[in-house]
Amino acid sequence: MAQPPAKKTLSVYLYIPNIIGYFRIIINFIAFAECYTNRTLFAILYFFSFFCDGLDGWFARRFNQASTFGAVLDMVTDRVSTACLLALLSQFYSRPGLVFILLLGLDITSHWFQMYSSFLSGKTSHKDVKHTGNGLLKLYYGYRPFMAFCCVASEVLYIILFLYADAKSTSLLNTCRGILKESPLVVFMFISTLIGWALKQVINVIQMKTAADACVAYDSKRGK
């Protein structure tokens, strides 16, 4: 009996959203390579990569090319680019020195715990949090524009601080004062991103707690 020829399937690594993912990584590499010499270019490339982040999700749905590898690649690219930007900011602003390093730690910790607890409850994306008691978390996960605002605001704030970093003054407070003396549009952007960033950090902390609780609950359900 003749065997039908094996169906040739496209390797997951060649899915369009994943190729966009590789492209994002390359853009980030170039951005960080130029971050000291050309800050404007860095900001543009960083945001282009951020924009592609939304693009690859659209392509995944459009071409039915969603993949586990793609989801992890996406998440990891987000975490690493934010971590690297925060590491960069910690170089520019030495007073107070640890602020950005602390934010780096908070970002990784909250997302790691959240992803872990999502896994334990059988979800595939840390963005699929349905049963959560906390009002702010409910809003964050229930109303996507709010989540988008907080995430975008955080990144924009970091880029604003990056662009306004001055070799002469390494004080974060001085730079913020300087920004508040700029045009009304700049001040408006700064204040609104500050609000979004603050909300995101509060959500990060709440998320850590609920995710840690989920880990504990998982053990009791398993009868440990």
Added chain:
Amino acid sequence: ASTFGAVLDMVTDRVSTACLLALLSQFYRPGLVFILLLGLDITSHWFQMYSSFLSGKTSHKDVKHTGNGLLKLYYGYRPFMAFCCVASEVLYIILFLYADAKSTSLLNTCRGILKESPLVVFMFISTLIGWALKQVINVIQMKTAADACVAYDSKRGK
């Protein structure tokens, strides 16, 4: 033993290494070297943890069925894993301690370390070897973990 404890453990390791690398990127030019290492550490461990989850394991250190020889040695012979991990951290601390406000060049600091006493030189070289092996393992781990994610999707019939 608790799940929370295991995650707390893993996260503490990752964050403390990331913060140390961020610190080193402040002291040394090129700062990008340490930022790249930060990216590699997070990426490889995140992928590895994810793929461990998909295959139903609880610790990223429980890798049994792996084809790669170096990974087999790393996960099969715990003293080797311990050597690589400890060496990496010790190397970063050595670089941290020898960072000089006057010279921000990584190469100059390394040259300076190699002029120290034989004990220091020995420690530096051995940690350098362990660190290098760990980074190679990080890269291999990323690839095998990514493959596991792809395999998981095909098994699910996507």
